[in-house]
Amino acid sequence: MLKGSQTWVFEQHPAIISTGVVGGPFEKNGNIAEDFDKFHDDLWMGQDSYEKAQKVLIEDAVEVLLKKIGIKEEEIRFFLAGDLINQITPSSFAARTNQIPNLGLFSACATSMEGLALSAFLINYKGADKIITGASSHNASAEKQFRYPTEYGGQKPPTAQWTVTGAGFALVASGENLQKPHPRITSATIGKVIDMGISDPFNMGGAMAPAAVDTIERHLQDLNIEPQFYDLIITGDLATIGRNIALDLFQQKGLSIDESFFNDCGLLIYNKNQPVLAGASGPGCSATVLYGHLLNQMRKGVYKRILVVATGALLSPLSFQQNETIPCIAHAVSIEYM
Secondary structure (H helix, E strand, O other), X not given: OEEOOOEEEOOOOOEEEEEEEEEOHHHHOOOOHHHOOEEOOOOOOOOOOHHHHHHHHHHHHHHHHXXXXXXXXXXXXXXXXXXXXXXXXXXXXXXXXXXXXXXXXXXXXXXXXXHHHHHHHHHHOOOOOEEEEEEEEXXXXXXXXXXXXXXXXXXXXXXXXXXXXXXXXXXXXXXXXXXXXXXXXXXXXXXXXXXXOOOOOOOHXXXXXXXXXXXXXXXXXXXXXXXXXXXXXXXOOOHHHHHHHHHHHHHHHOOOOOHHHEEEHHHOOOOOOOOOOOOEEOHHHHHHHHHHHHHHHHHOOOOOXXXXXXXXXXXXXXXXXXXXXXXXXXXXXXXXXX
């Protein structure tokens, strides 16, 4: 049901019953490598283009999650996925492989939570019984499309972020007959497009922070809850710059969100010795961190309730060439282990 103006509440508590998380060679040396299911040792992944390699990431993640619980593609009703590449071809071409009825999504780096929110909505209202959803990104394919090919060796400012090479996917189901606790989706807040006039493509965190804060504020208001209701509120990929801006905006708005329980996926995935400038980004950032690290932490009892707020910068190479500013969006999903 709709509560407030932008939030869905899921009375049936759809469950995440399996996940698949796949990364590249850089992620293999990262801070949460133990939470990935599989790594590739090079960026090409046996393909002749980076875009085809990104498709392999998706296919591998889906294969992993299906094998974990021993079901086949034919038992899945819908496949909801998206990425950054032109016309989301890696996701669509992966759907060609798995032959699951497909709904392609695009909210840039917020796609992971857009897909999870829509999957929960469909499951909650009996539109499907099993859905696979997730998101992916590839460092080299994103660099080639949005900035410069990696071979160019261009220098970046300290506000820039490192696109994750990874795919995170989840199988969402009704969970009515589950015998043990699972991560369950309890609500989702659909964000508005916010544009604060930033046009620098090397400052994604600064551009996205206001959208994240707007969605978090609306989520709390719609549900009439305090921030401390959650053990963790985590954004998608604001990284260092955006997280600091978000903390300032919380204070300005009178939201008592302390940095002790406010974190960012872009600050978790890599370690301090990796040269990622402000932190990580990409649709695969929040997808891999949630479906790997965060859900593992919930199973260990570290967190009982979390709010995941994936953030996306809705620019394109064409909009940048036409001197447009960067509109941004954030979608929030609350998950409870029960």
